Amino acid sequence: MSNFVRTLNRFIIEQERLYPEATGAFTALLSDIALAAKIISYHVNKAGLVDILGQAGTTNVYGEEQAKLDVFANDVLVRSLAYGGKLCAMASEESEDLIPIPDEVPMGKYVCVFDPLDGSSNIDVNVSIGTIFSIFRRVTPGDGPGQLEDLLQPGYAQVCAGYVIYGSSTMLVYTTGTGVHGFTLDPSYGEFVLSHENIKIPSKGKIYSVNESYYDYWDEGMRNYIRWAKKADPSDGRPLNSRYIGSLVADFHRNLLKGGIFLYPGDNKSPDRRKGKLRLLYEANPLAFIVEQAGGKASDGYRRILDIKPDSLHQRTPLFIGSREDVEIAEAFIQGKRKP
Ligand code: P6P
Numbered sequence: 250m251s252n253f254v255r256t257l258n259r260f261i262i263e264q265e266r267l268y269p270e271a272t273g274a275f276t277a278l279l280s281d282i283a284l285a286a287k288i289i290s291y292h293v294n295k296a297g298l299v300d301i302l303g304q305a306g307t308t309n310v311y312g313e314e315q316a317k318l319d320v321f322a323n324d325v326l327v328r329s330l331a332y333g334g335k336l337c338a339m340a341s342e343e344s345e346d347l348i349p350i351p352d353e354v355p356m357g358k359y360v361c362v363f364d365p366l367d368g369s370s371n372i373d374v375n376v377s378i379g380t381i382f383s384i385f386r387r388v389t390p391g392d393g394p395g396q397l398e399d400l401l402q403p404g405y406a407q408v409c410a411g412y413v414i415y416g417s418s419t420m421l422v423y424t425t426g427t428g429v430h431g432f433t434l435d436p437s438y439g440e441f442v443l444s445h446e447n448i449k450i451p452s453k454g455k456i457y458s459v460n461e462s463y464y465d466y467w468d469e470g471m472r473n474y475i476r477w478a479k480k481a482d483p484s485d486g487r488p489l490n491s492r493y494i495g496s497l498v499a500d501f502h503r504n505l506l507k508g509g510i511f512l513y514p515g516d517n518k519s520p521d522r523r524k525g526k527l528r529l530l531y532e533a534n535p536l537a538f539i540v541e542q543a544g545g546k547a548s549d550g551y552r553r554i555l556d557i558k559p560d561s562l563h564q565r566t567p568l569f570i571g572s573r574e575d576v577e578i579a580e581a582f583i584q585g586k587r588k589p
Contacts, residue, residue, distance in 0.1 A: 338395025368496030377416035379498025404555035410535035454508025466516035474582035
């Protein structure tokens with residue numbers, strides 16, 4: 250029976266046997282997230298057929314227009330997680346403040362932060378999009394409602410992080426600190442089945458992913474890195490291949506499997522872009538936990554992403570993430586230690 254299909258639930262139970270200190274809370278939490286992912290996947294894949302495309306007519310805390318699926322995915326995740334009794338608070342990229350757990354639900358020992366549908370500007374053109382999530386143990390005492398302090402923990406305190414990519418297939422990729430594992434949704438019986446056990450990112454890749462339209466707004470070090478990456482030099486495999494989907498989960502997932510670096514630096518296009526566009530809690534931290542567990546690296550150009558102590562729920566950070574050697578080369582240029 251050992252070669253029986255290894256579903257997400259079965260795999261988590263196997264993992265819990267390996268780590269007796271793990272409580273059943275992960276099984277419940279990941280099952281709630283997996284359920285939400287299945288529901289979101291169904292509606293993403295049906296989006297062209299029913300009236301769920303297009304804009305919701307609302308904006309999020311960043312002033313970005315919310316797609317109908319953004320709002321739908323956020324609602325599905327909140328409902329799926331709120332009633333499981335494992336959380337004491339939540340936060341979402343799509344919601345301005347802390348999301349409390351309903352009074353009638355027992356408070357759990359964890360908090361969950363998530364980007365319910367990242368890349369949603371790509372929904373209407375059928376480009377892969379994703380859900381990103383991150384779980385922490387609460388740090389405030391007692392068993393009352395969670396506080397902002399429970400949500401503003403540095404990334405190294407994460408106990409679980411993952412993403413779902415809604416692409417040619419729907420995949421859930423997660424880590425609890427003992428490796429990175431990928432599960433592909435088999436829609437015929439609605440289960441996530443282990444398809445990528447113990448994912449490791451190549452130490453060096455041939456891909457760089459960045460939106461070069463901001464080139465003129467970058468600092469000198471970032472421009473030097475791009476000039477270096479594009480310069481032909483067969484001795485070290487340059488020029489690198491430029492691959493940019495404009496959907497973070499899709500760009501990250503490709504680089505995780507093939508090797509490479511994703512870059513979203515700060516720029517001088519406007520004051521609110523000095524730290525780039527991506528959010529520390531909902532995007533950078535979970536993907537940084539995953540990439541480090543896969544042997545890669547994630548920094549803001551100077552500091553390890555997971556060491557950054559958040560000041561607010563929606564703070565942004567520059568993000569350089571992927572193959573370790575590629576990130577270290579980019580850091581050297583950004584810090585002015587290397588010239589093209
Ligand atoms: P730009 C999508 O809107 C997103 O948040 C990420 O998924 C993606 O990596 C990034 O923004 C793309 O931003 O400025 O290149 O359009």
